[in-house]
Amino acid sequence: MPKVPITLTLNGERRTLSVWPMARLLDVIRQDLGLTGTKEGCSEGECGACAILLNGQLTNSCLMPALEGDGARITTIEGVAADGRFGHVCQAFLECGGAQCGICTPGMIMATVSLLAENGHPSEAEIRTALAGNLCRCTGYMRIFEAVASAGRGTLAGERGR
Amino acid sequence: MAQPLIGVSVPRKEGWDKVTGKARYVDDLHFDGMIHGATVRSSAPRGRIKAVRFDPRISWDEFTIVQASDIPGANHVALIIDDQPCLADSVVNHPEEPVLLLAHPDRYLLEEARRAITIEIEPLPAVFSIEESLRADTIVWGGDNVFKRFRVEKGNVDTVWDRADLIVEGEYFTGAQEQLYIEPNGMIAVASLEDGVTVWGSMQCPYYVHKALKGVFGLPDEKVRVIQAETGGGFGGKEDYPSMIAAHAALLAWKSGRPVKIIYDRAEDMVATTKRHPSRTRHRTAVSRDGKLLALEIDFVIDGGAYATLSSVVLSRGTIHAAGPYECANVRITSRAVATNTPPHGAFRGFGAPQSIFALERHLDKVAAAVGLAPEELRRRNFIRRGQTTATGQVIRENVDMAALLDRALRESDYHTKKERFARENPGRRVKRGLGLASFFHGAGFTGSGERYLASVVGVEATAKGRVRILTSSTEIGQGTNTILTQIAAETLGVPYEWVEIAQPDTSRVPNSGPTVASRTCMVVGKLVESAAFGLKQVLAGAGLLPSVYSADQFVQACGAYVGQHGRLCASSQYQAPPGVYWDDERYQGDAYGTFAWAAYVAEVSVNTLTCEVRVESFVAVQEVGRVIHPVLATGQIEGGVAQAIGYALYENVVWNEGRMANAQMTNYIIPTAADTPPIRVIFEERPYAYGPMGAKGIGELPMDGPAPAIVNAIEDATGISLDSLPATPESLLAALVEVHA
Numbered sequence: 001m002p003k004v005p006i007t008l009t010l011n012g013e014r015r016t017l018s019v020w021p022m023a024r025l026l027d028v029i030r031q032d033l034g035l036t037g038t039k040e041g042c043s044e045g046e047c048g049a050c051a052i053l054l055n056g057q058l059t060n061s062c063l064m065p066a067l068e069g070d071g072a073r074i075t076t077i078e079g080v081a082a083d084g085r086f087g088h089v090c091q092a093f094l095e096c097g098g099a100q101c102g103i104c105t106p107g108m109i110m111a112t113v114s115l116l117a118e119n120g121h122p123s124e125a126e127i128r129t130a131l132a133g134n135l136c137r138c139t140g141y142m143r144i145f146e147a148v149a150s151a152g153r154g155t156l157a158g159e160r161g162r
Numbered sequence: 163m164a165q166p167l168i169g170v171s172v173p174r175k176e177g178w179d180k181v182t183g184k185a186r187y188v189d190d191l192h193f194d195g196m197i198h199g200a201t202v203r204s205s206a207p208r209g210r211i212k213a214v215r216f217d218p219r220i221s222w223d224e225f226t227i228v229q230a231s232d233i234p235g236a237n238h239v240a241l242i243i244d245d246q247p248c249l250a251d252s253v254v255n256h257p258e259e260p261v262l263l264l265a266h267p268d269r270y271l272l273e274e275a276r277r278a279i280t281i282e283i284e285p286l287p288a289v290f291s292i293e294e295s296l297r298a299d300t301i302v303w304g305g306d307n308v309f310k311r312f313r314v315e316k317g318n319v320d321t322v323w324d325r326a327d328l329i330v331e332g333e334y335f336t337g338a339q340e341q342l343y344i345e346p347n348g349m350i351a352v353a354s355l356e357d358g359v360t361v362w363g364s365m366q367c368p369y370y371v372h373k374a375l376k377g378v379f380g381l382p383d384e385k386v387r388v389i390q391a392e393t394g395g396g397f398g399g400k401e402d403y404p405s406m407i408a409a410h411a412a413l414l415a416w417k418s419g420r421p422v423k424i425i426y427d428r429a430e431d432m433v434a435t436t437k438r439h440p441s442r443t444r445h446r447t448a449v450s451r452d453g454k455l456l457a458l459e460i461d462f463v464i465d466g467g468a469y470a471t472l473s474s475v476v477l478s479r480g481t482i483h484a485a486g487p488y489e490c491a492n493v494r495i496t497s498r499a500v501a502t503n504t505p506p507h508g509a510f511r512g513f514g515a516p517q518s519i520f521a522l523e524r525h526l527d528k529v530a531a532a533v534g535l536a537p538e539e540l541r542r543r544n545f546i547r548r549g550q551t552t553a554t555g556q557v558i559r560e561n562v563d564m565a566a567l568l569d570r571a572l573r574e575s576d577y578h579t580k581k582e583r584f585a586r587e588n589p590g591r592r593v594k595r596g597l598g599l600a601s602f603f604h605g606a607g608f609t610g611s612g613e614r615y616l617a618s619v620v621g622v623e624a625t626a627k628g629r630v631r632i633l634t635s636s637t638e639i640g641q642g643t644n645t646i647l648t649q650i651a652a653e654t655l656g657v658p659y660e661w662v663e664i665a666q667p668d669t670s671r672v673p674n675s676g677p678t679v680a681s682r683t684c685m686v687v688g689k690l691v692e693s694a695a696f697g698l699k700q701v702l703a704g705a706g707l708l709p710s711v712y713s714a715d716q717f718v719q720a721c722g723a724y725v726g727q728h729g730r731l732c733a734s735s736q737y738q739a740p741p742g743v744y745w746d747d748e749r750y751q752g753d754a755y756g757t758f759a760w761a762a763y764v765a766e767v768s769v770n771t772l773t774c775e776v777r778v779e780s781f782v783a784v785q786e787v788g789r790v791i792h793p794v795l796a797t798g799q800i801e802g803g804v805a806q807a808i809g810y811a812l813y814e815n816v817v818w819n820e821g822r823m824a825n826a827q828m829t830n831y832i833i834p835t836a837a838d839t840p841p842i843r844v845i846f847e848e849r850p851y852a853y854g855p856m857g858a859k860g861i862g863e864l865p866m867d868g869p870a871p872a873i874v875n876a877i878e879d880a881t882g883i884s885l886d887s888l889p890a891t892p893e894s895l896l897a898a899l900v901e902v903h904a
Contacts (some may be wrong), residue, residue, distance in 0.1 A: 036190035037183020039394070041344045042428040046828035049344055077183030090181040094173055097794040100802065101640025102180030103187065103345040103394025131836040135828070137344055137395050138640045140805030141836045143798050 006070035010035070011079030025064040026050045029076060037077035037106045041135070048134030051107035052076050058114040060133075077106035080113055089113055089151040098147030100138035107134050112148050121152050167653045168856045171794035175644035175664065176392070188348040188363045188391040193421040196350070197226070198269045199414045200276045200424070202262035203434065204254035207290070207503040207821040208302065208468075209283035211252055214262060217278035225275055226418035228263040233413065235380030239405050240373050245303075246469035246506065248378050248409045254283060255302065256468035256505045257822035258434040260406070265414040265422050288503035290821050292442050292465050295500040302468070303501030309466050310474035310499045312481045314553050314750050317492035319448075322457035326448030330529045334445070334521035335887040336870075338465075338816040339438035339809075340823075341510050342833055345394020347404060347435060348425035351411035358385025359412045365404040366396045367677035368635050372669045374405035375412060390667040396639040397806070398509030401679055402471055403435045432826035436508025437816060439464040439476055439499075443484070443521030448492075453533045453543045457492040458553075460484045462518050466499040467506035473499040476507075478609050480514025482754045483867070485553035486522045487564055487603040488544040493553040504821040509679060511803065512866035515604060516810065523600040523871030524886060527878065537875065538568060538577075541601050555751045559742075560851070567784050567847060568601055568762040574843060575764040575782040581879075588880065593770050595779070596880025600868040601762040605755030606860025607682040610745040613737055613756075619673035620690035622651060622698050623732035626725035628718030630655060630662040630695075633734075634675040636687045637667050641862055642795035643683050647691045649791055650855045654695035657714050673734065681759070681860025684791065688855035690735045697733030740853040757851050759859050761785035763804075763868040766840075767876040771899065774892035778808055778840040778873060785864060786847045789857030793846075796861060800844045803865025808840075809833045811870035815889050 003018040010033060019028050029038050029052070038061060041049035045063040052061045053075040054068070080086045089112055092098065099105040108131065115122055115130035122130065127148045128141075136144060179185040204211075214229075216222055230237050230251040237251060238244040250261045261281050266272040287300045294300070295307045303309065323329060349363035358381050365371055368388040375386045388408070393400065407424055414422040426435070441464045448457035462484050466473030477499040484495050530540035545564035551557050572578065577597055584595040607613050621633035632651050638644045644664045652662045665672055675687050702708035705727070707720035724731045745752040764782045769775075783800050790796045813832040817824040825831045850857025870888055878884050883898045 030190075035183075036186070039187070039345070040189065041346070042828045044428070044827060044829060047344055081182035081184075090178075093181045094177040097171070097174070097798045099174065099177055099180045100642070100798060101343070101345070101393065101395040102176075102185050103343075105180050106183045109181065128836045135344060135833060135835060137342055137397070137806065137833065138802045139798055140801030140803075140834075140842055141839045142801045142842055143794065144836070 004067070006066065008069045008071065009073045011075055011082065019066040021065065021067050023066040024062055025066050025069050026061040028066045028069065029061060035076050035078050039103050039106055041103065046135065048107040048111065049104050051110040051134065053110060053114060058111055077109060080109060086113055088154060092147040092151035096147035096150055097143035098139065104134060104136045108136065108144055112151060115148065116152055122148065167649045167659055168789065168791055169793065171792055172645065172649060172659050174642065175648055176638060185392045187345055187394055188350060189425050191350055191362060191391060193350065193352070196421040196423055197265050197267045197418060198272050199263060199265040199411055199422045200272050201260045201410060202264060202276055202279050202281065203258040204250060204261055204281055204283060205257065206254060206283040206285055207257050208255055208288035209253065209285040211250065211254065211261065211281060212284050213282040215280040215282065220275050220278045224266060226265040226414055228413045228417050232417060233378060236377045238377065239409060240377040241402055241471055242474060243470050246471060248406065256503050257820065258505055260410065263410050263414050265418050288821060290502055290504065290818065292440065292463050292500060295502050296463065302503055307501045308498050309470045309501060310477050312477060312497045312750055314481060314493065314495040316553050316555060319457040319459050319492045319494045322448045322492050326456050327451040328449050328532050330447045330449065330532045332445045332525045332528055333886065334443045334524055336441045336517045336520055337888055338440050338507065339510060339814050340432055340816060340831060341397040341399030343395030343397060343399055346426045346428055346431040347400065347407055349404065349407045349411040350421060350423045351408065351415040352421045353412050353415040360387040361408045361412055362389045362391050363404055363408060364393045364400055365390055366400045366637050366639055366679060368637065368667045368669050369674045370402065370677055371405045371408045374409055378409045379412070387668065387670045390637050393637060393639045397511045398513065398679065399436060400639065401509040401677060403508065428828060429826045432831065433823050434505055436506060438510035439466060439473065439507040439514065439517065441517035443518055445521060445525040447525065447529050449529055449533055451533065453535045453540045455488060455490040455544045458485050458490050460495045462495065462497040464499050464514065464517065465502050465507060467502060467504045469506045471506040472508050475609065476509065476514040480518040482554060482605065482609060483515040484518035484522060486519065487546050487601060487760060489546045489550045490544065495553060502821065504818065511806065512863045513680065515863065516807070516866050516870065519602050519867045520871045520888060523602065524874060527875050537599060538572060541568065554754045556753045560757060561849065562760055564601055564760055564762065567760060567786060570845060571599065571762040571764045571782050571784040574784065574845060575766065577764060580766065592772050593768050594880040595766065595768050596876040597764060597766050598872045598875025598879055599762065599764045600872040600875065602867045603758040603760050604681065604864040604867055605758050606685045607756055608680055609754055610747060613686060614739055616676040616737065618676040618687065618690060618737045619734055620675050620687060620694045621673055621732055621734040622691065622694040623730065624698060624721045626722045628657065628661065628721040630657060632662065632664045632691055633672045634687060634691065635667050635669065635672050636675050636683045637678040639678060641799060642792060643678065645795060646684055646791045647688060650688050650691045651695045653856065654692050655699060655717065656712065657717055681862045681864065684858050685854045685860045686737065688858060689853065690737060692855040694733050694735035697735060698731070701731065701733055756853060757859055759785060759787045759861060759864045761864055761868055763872045765869060765872040765876045767873060767880060769877055769880045771881065774895040774899070776812055776877060776890065776895065780840050781842045781869070783842060783865060784845045784847065786849055787861045787864065788851035788854050788859035789848055790846050791856065791858050796846065797844045799861050800865045801842045804842050804869050805834050805839050807866050807869035808873065810888060811873040812889055815891055
């Protein structure tokens with residue numbers, strides 16, 4: 001089967017490219033489009049390291065055929081980092097200790113952005129549910145919950161130390 | 163002087179890159195002309211390689227193929243003893259043992275080709291468990307299947323049994339555990355006759371990889387270069403196996419003349435690389451009627467898998483921790499690491515201690531019950547104090563107060579009130595609640611003479627503008643190396659945190675500071691950073707350029723003047739043991755560690771007796787780790803370790819099928835999620851340690867040791883069911899419940 005052309009809007013920018021029809025959207029983003037902030041942890045939709053927003057929906061890009069990206073709006077961690085509306089989410093992960101090794105962090109932040117878009121002041125139970133599809137092996141999640149709550153409040157720790 | 167930096171939660175040094183997706187891990191790196199590598203592995207647990215068949219439907223001339231006979235140097239992965247081949251030659255000793263390497267520009271064709279190779283193996287008898295290995299009917303390693311033995315003797319247990327009021331026996335088992343860092347292993351290599359071999363990759367120990375590559379290629383130091391890329395978690399799992407993958411990538415690069423990238427997918431990483439050693443521990447304990455431990459006899463056995471790798475040192479740490487932070491006049495610990503035909507087990511946070519501490523802390527609850535004391539009271543009556551000796555005869559010189567840590571943990575968890583309430587409410591309820599505790603220690607740094615042999619080195623250099631760079635091979639794997647070492651250097655030099663950077667670990671540019679393991683980075687390497695930074699100050703002061711009290715600006719001026727006059731400004735420091743530390747490797751007696759971290763943990767669980775679901779409802783972790791350098795990072799270390807240990811206790815079950823992991827995927831190897839992890843309260847009692855940087859000790863492994871026994875003790879408190887094997891899955895709980903009601 002030959003490559004097929006698709007057009008998508010990646011982090012606000014229209015891109016047209018040819019892809020193998022069954023290529024994974026994850027590979028297209030990382031290799032063809034060169035955005036390596038989206039990570040691969042398990043290749044089977046368990047860990048959430050590859051999470052992106054596909055038309056605003058939190059999506060594991062390792063399970064998504066590239067053709068599904070045709071005509072879609074895709075937001076990756078690079079888009080979130082560059083978007084002034086979300087800088088405080090990245091900042092909250094940094095200040096609260098929500099990132100340790102950092103490999104789950106882009107996916108965690110995508111899940112956080114997805115949650116906060118729906119619910120600006122989530123309870124801890126709501127945070128837990130929203131992040132349950134993103135595995136972290138370093139933090140035990142506590143600092144991540146704090147980062148999400150802090151980002152929700154839009155408040156930053158500000159002063160160093162505790 | 164600048165603002166104090168110790169005890170302050172400055173932003174993680176490389177944090178902004180991590181939270182914005184800019185951090186570059188090995189799979190994010192690309193080189194021109196790079197091709198992909200794959201590993202063809204054995205399907206059988208043990209046997210002779212009879213033939214390798216290549217399916218003729220594949221155009222093999224497009225592929226680079228490497229086999230054992232292509233190895234230019236020695237065919238082994240150098241570590242402690244060199245028994246593990248880089249590629250199996252005539253025999254295989256475990257499932258998934260590497261036999262052949264392939265490389266091709268197209269990842270998808272590569273995978274097809276990998277499946278089109280058949281390795282024909284004539285089976286040999288194999289062993290799959292500690293029991294089978296000890297029986298020695300089939301010998302699969304050496305003369306007796308035993309990689310290593312230790313014997314620790316204190317007093318004489320044999321004189322005690324007859325006069326003891328009570329003797330309590332028990333047998334405990336722990337299963338394998340997968341590290342499950344979220345970034346799978348990966349390496350990129352370039353190689354040529356002129357320049358030698360260079361690799362970039364995910365790793366904990368650049369100089370281990372360096373040593374292994376020198377052996378495989380027969381190259382001198384300067385022809386091998388190892389560079390750590392950003393690393394997405396390690397937990398011990400990237401201590402030894404990266405040497406294997408680096409060698410494979412480099413062999414393919416050597417033969418193909420092109421850069422080669424090998425990235426394991428999750429299934430390959432889980433099925434082929436190292437895990438925590440399964441264990442069996444037997445306890446026989448003599449105790450007086452008033453709860454004083456009179457004799458501890460402990461037999462500890464771990465399953466090392468098919469090759470020796472790190473098993474001797476894992477066994478050592480497990481052995482030394484087996485008697486815990488208790489004073490007992492008579493102790494005998496015997497231990498063995500044995501061979502089986504599974505992939506070699508390796509380093510995993512705690513390194514043998516979680517296994518032997520699980521057994522001890524479960525067993526002490528049984529001893530307490532036998533004597534008729536509460537679990538906390540039995541421990542209180544036996545805690546080691548200053549001036550007393552551990553099992554290896556190490557005199558505790560610091561002012562440890564385990565009873566105070568335990569009391570704090572009981573208070574913070576509202577232990578006594580809850581315990582009474584649960585005892586009242588549990589009868590007749592389907593969901594029962596319980597509390598359990600564990601008290602324990604963890605030695606920081608290499609065991610015994612280890613740090614002396616390592617003789618680690620750290621450098622600190624400064625530019626003419628007073629910008630400082632730390633040169634160390636200690637790696638950032640998420641635990642905060644970059645940040646805390648920067649804090650220590652900046653604090654010592656009296657300059658802002660932002661003025662100090664840490665060099666990328668690259669064996670051509672940084673000295674060998676030893677491996678990033680054994681809770682040694684903060685305490686041992688941090689101390690070297692402190693003394694190297696102090697040395698840098700001395701250089702400036704000695705040149706008459708820096709007064710004893712100075713501002714950051716004066717430091718810049720001094721650096722500028724020094725570099726102007728002398729060129730390079732740098733200082734280095736090499737490890738020296740603290741005074742009065744002695745270790746006898748022959749008798750396994752003496753100061754096993756420079757110091758210990760001390761802890762008391764309490765777990766609260768609920769057990770649904772219908773579904774057999776166990777939930778950890780809350781967790782309190784009280785510890786003394788010396789001075790805390792960075793409160794947020796230190797808290798994160800404890801919380802992360804506790805979560806990993808909750809997985810070890812309840813969920814993480816490696817299912818074996820003839821030596822091969824049958825559930826090598828995240829779908830059915832279950833780790834704690836955001837929905838499973840309880841609120842974890844972390845409390846530090848800070849007692850500065852005289853020989854640590856700014857008073858700090860090691861911290862990373864400690865939280866892995868205590869949670870599993872605390873949780874299983876809590877399950878017994880809730881249900882009366884005694885589980886003595888990890889993981890305590892719903893299936894094992896159901897089997898125990900059925901037995902009780904039968």
